[in-house]
Amino acid sequence: xxxLELKGVRKSFGSTLILxxxxxxxxxxxxxAFLGPSGSGKSTLLRIIAGLETADAGEVWLESFxxxxxxxxxxxxxxxxxxxxxxxxxxxxENMAFGLRNARVPKDEIERRIADAARVLEIEPLLxxxxxxxxxxxxxxxxxxxxxxxxxxxxxxDEPLSNLDAALRLxxxxxxxxxxxxxxxxxxxxxxxxxxxxxLADRIVVINDRTxxxxxxxMEIYNRPANVFVAQFVGSPAMTLVxxxxxxxxxxxxxxxxxGTVVETRVPRDRLPPSAHFRLGxxxxxxxxxxxxxxxxxxxxxxxxxxxxxxxxxxxxxDGQPITAEDQRDSRLKIGDEIALRIDGAAAHVFxxxxxxxxxxxx
Amino acid sequence: xxxxFRRGRLTPLGWAALVIGAALMLAPLTWAxxxxxxxxxxxxxxxxxxxxxxxxLDNYVAIFGNSLTTRWLLNSTIVALGQTAGVLILASxxxxxxxxxxxxxxxxLFVIVLIGLAVPSQAVxxxxxxxxxxxxxxxxxxxxxxxxxxxxxxxxFMTTYMRGIPRELDEAAMLDGASRWTTFWKVILPLTVxxxxxxxxxxxxxxxxxYWWPLISAxxxxxxxxxxxxxxxxxxxxxxxxLGYLMAQAVFASIPIFIVYIIFQKQxxxxxxxxxx
Numbered sequence: 001x002x003x004l005e006l007k008g009v010r011k012s013f014g015s016t017l018i019l020x021x022x023x024x025x026x027x028x029x030x031x032x033a034f035l036g037p038s039g040s041g042k043s044t045l046l047r048i049i050a051g052l053e054t055a056d057a058g059e060v061w062l063e064s065f066x067x068x069x070x071x072x073x074x075x076x077x078x079x080x081x082x083x084x085x086x087x088x089x090x091x092x093x094e095n096m097a098f099g100l101r102n103a104r105v106p107k108d109e110i111e112r113r114i115a116d117a118a119r120v121l122e123i124e125p126l127l128x129x130x131x132x133x134x135x136x137x138x139x140x141x142x143x144x145x146x147x148x149x150x151x152x153x154x155x156x157x158d159e160p161l162s163n164l165d166a167a168l169r170l171x172x173x174x175x176x177x178x179x180x181x182x183x184x185x186x187x188x189x190x191x192x193x194x195x196x197x198x199x200l201a202d203r204i205v206v207i208n209d210r211t212x213x214x215x216x217x218x219m220e221i222y223n224r225p226a227n228v229f230v231a232q233f234v235g236s237p238a239m240t241l242v243x244x245x246x247x248x249x250x251x252x253x254x255x256x257x258x259x260g261t262v263v264e265t266r267v268p269r270d271r272l273p274p275s276a277h278f279r280l281g282x283x284x285x286x287x288x289x290x291x292x293x294x295x296x297x298x299x300x301x302x303x304x305x306x307x308x309x310x311x312x313x314x315x316x317x318x319d320g321q322p323i324t325a326e327d328q329r330d331s332r333l334k335i336g337d338e339i340a341l342r343i344d345g346a347a348a349h350v351f352x353x354x355x356x357x358x359x360x361x362x363x
Numbered sequence: 364x365x366x367x368f369r370r371g372r373l374t375p376l377g378w379a380a381l382v383i384g385a386a387l388m389l390a391p392l393t394w395a396x397x398x399x400x401x402x403x404x405x406x407x408x409x410x411x412x413x414x415x416x417x418x419x420l421d422n423y424v425a426i427f428g429n430s431l432t433t434r435w436l437l438n439s440t441i442v443a444l445g446q447t448a449g450v451l452i453l454a455s456x457x458x459x460x461x462x463x464x465x466x467x468x469x470x471x472l473f474v475i476v477l478i479g480l481a482v483p484s485q486a487v488x489x490x491x492x493x494x495x496x497x498x499x500x501x502x503x504x505x506x507x508x509x510x511x512x513x514x515x516x517x518x519x520f521m522t523t524y525m526r527g528i529p530r531e532l533d534e535a536a537m538l539d540g541a542s543r544w545t546t547f548w549k550v551i552l553p554l555t556v557x558x559x560x561x562x563x564x565x566x567x568x569x570x571x572x573x574y575w576w577p578l579i580s581a582x583x584x585x586x587x588x589x590x591x592x593x594x595x596x597x598x599x600x601x602x603x604x605x606l607g608y609l610m611a612q613a614v615f616a617s618i619p620i621f622i623v624y625i626i627f628q629k630q631x632x633x634x635x636x637x638x639x640x
Contacts, residue, residue, distance in 0.1 A: 050534075050538060051537070051538075052534050052537065052538075071537070072534075072537040072538045072540075073537060073538060073539060073540025073541065074540065077538070078538065079534075079535075079538050081531050081534070081535060082531075083529065083531055085529065085531035085532055085534065085535035086535075087532060087535070087536075087550055088554060089553045089554060098536075098539050098541070098549075099538070099539030099540055099541075102539055102540035102541050102545065103540050146539075150539075
C-alpha cells in the first residue's frame with residue numbers, strides 16, 4: 001500500500017514559482033531522500049507535506065487519507081528540524097511529552113513511550129536536562145526522540161545531519177540507518193548531501209528547478225542519470241561532460257570528441273534522437289591513467305588529488321577540454337605532466353542537446 | 364595585582380574613574396539620608412550639621428503621623444502593580460501578534476505604535492483629562508492605571524524580542540498539535556521572561572515615580588499616590604525650612620524603588636546595556 005502520495009503539487013511565493021506539478025508515491029516503510037541544491041524546492045515540498053506551507057494546487061494523501069486540508073498536528077507526521085527546534089525552557093522529558101499531552105494521550109502511556117524512546121536512543125540520563133545543557137549530537141537524538149514518541153505514520157527529517165561535525169555526522173548516519181529498521185513508518189529526509197542520500201535512502205528523489213528530475217534507487221541514480229543535472233549533481237567529483245559528435249553507424253553510439261578521440265559507447269544508437277551533436281558523460285572511474293600502449297587520448301595534468309584509496313587527476317585534453325581521470329592510489333603524477341588516458345566507452349553516458357541521458361543497456 | 368586588573372579587563376585608571384564616579388553618585392544620596400535623620404531646627408541655616416550627630420527618626424515618625432501616608436503607599440503600589448501587569452499582558456499579546464500573525468494592515472498598525480513613541484504625554488493630557496472626566500474615572504484606580512497601559516515602548520520591545528525567537532519553535536509546536544494559544548502560552552511566552560522582567564522593572568519604576576497624571580486625576584486626598592501625597596503634605600513650597608522632613612519624604616518614597624532595584628538588578632543592568640533584545 002502506498003504510504004504517501006503527492007498529486008500535482010504546485011507552490012509559488014509571490015511571483016516566484018517554487019514547485020510545479022510535483023507528483024510522487026512512497027511505499028510503506030520506505031526511506032526516501034529529497035536531494036537537491038539550495039533553493040531547489042525540496043524543503044518547501046517537505047513543509048507542504050508537514051502542513052507548514054500550503055500548496056497552491058495539488059493533493060497530499062497519507063495512507064489513503066487526504067491530509068492537505070488538515071492542520072500539521074492532525075496529519076500523523078512528525079518532523080525533525082534542521083536546527084532541532086527543541087523547546088529551550090522544557091526538559092527533554094517535557095519536550096517529548098508536549099505533543100502527546102496536546103493529543104491527550106494518557107499519562108502512563110506518555111511515560112511508557114518516553115521511556116522506550118529514551119532507551120532506544122540512549123538518552124535516558126538526559127531526560128531531566130534542558131536543551132541548553134546538551135551537545136549538538138545529544139540534541140539531535142532528543143529531536144529524533146520527540147518525533148519517535150508520537151508514533152507517526154511518516155517521519156520528516158529536514159537536513160538532520162547538517163549541524164553535526166564530520167565524525168558525529170557519520171555516527172548519526174549509521175544510527176539513522178538503524179532507526180529506519182525499527183520504525184514502522186515511511187521516512188522522508190531532505191538533504192543536499194549526496195553521500196547521506198546514497199547511504200540512507202531506499203530511493204532518492206532528485207529535485208531541481210521546481211520539479212522532480214529523477215526518482216530511483218541510489219545506484220540507479222548514479223549509474224543511469226536521467227539528465228545532465230542529475231549526472232553532475234550526483235557523484236563526486238562531478239561527471240565530466242564532453243561535447244561530441246556521432247561518428248559512425250552501428251548498433252551502439254560511437255562518438256568523436258574535440259581532440260579526435262573516438263569513444264565506442266554501449267548506448268544503443270536507435271535510442272538516441274536524430275541529431276549529430278551530443279555530450280559524452282564520463283565519471284572519473286571511466287577515464288583511467290594508463291601506459292602509452294593502451295591510451296585512447298593524451299592530456300596535461302592540472303591538479304592531482306590524493307584521496308588515499310584512489311587518486312583523482314584533473315587534466316586537459318589536447319583541445320583544451322577539461323577531464324577528470326582516476327589513477328592508482330600511489331600515483332606519482334604531478335602538475336604539468338603529459339599523461340596517456342584510456343576512456344572506457346562501456347562506462348560512458350550520452351546526453352542529447354536537451355540534456356536527457358542515455359545509458360548502456362542492462363547497467 | 365596587574366593580573367587581577369586584566370581579569371577584570373580594567374586598568375588601574377579605569378578602576379579609579381569608577382570609584383570616583385560611584386562616590387559622586389552616592390554623595391547626594393548619602394547627604395539626603397543624613398539630612399533626613401536630623402532635627403529640622405538644627406538644619407536651619409546650617410545644613411552641614413547633617414555631618415555629625417545627634418541623629419533622630421522623628422522625621423520618619425512625622426511621615427506616618429499623617430494618617431493618609433499608608434493609604435498613599437497602598438495607592439502607589441496598586442497603581443504601579445496594576446500598570447505593570449497590564450502592560451506586560453497587553454505588550455506580550457500585541458508583540459506576539461505583530462511578530463507572528465499575518466493580518467490586514469499589520470505594518471501600518473505597527474508604524475502607528477512606533478509613532479506613539481514620539482508623542483509626549485503632555486501633548487494629550489487635556490483630551491485625556493476630558494475623556495476621563497466624561498467617563499467619571501477620575502479619583503479611581505482605573506483612572507490612575509489606564510493611561511499607563513498605553514505603552515508603545517512595551518509593544519515595540521516585546522515585538523522585537525519575539526521576532527528574535529526562531530519560528531521553528533512555533534512550527535514544532537504546530538506539529539505537536541498545539542493551538543495558537545497553547546503555542547503562545549506554553550512555548551513563546553516562557554521564552555520572553557528576560558524581556559518581560561526588564562519591561563516590568565521599567566514600567567513599575569515609571570508608574571511609581573509618575574507625578575503629573577496622578578496630580579491631575581486624583582483630586583481627593585485618599586486617592587493620591589505617594590508622590591502626590593507627599594508633595595501635598597509638605598506645605599513648604601519654598602523649601603526653606605523643614606529640610607530634614609523633606610529629605611525623609613524623598614528617602615521614604617525611594618525605598619520601594621530601591622527594593623525593586625535590589626531584586627531586579629540583573630535585568631536592569633542588562634536593559635541599560637541594551638542586551639535584553
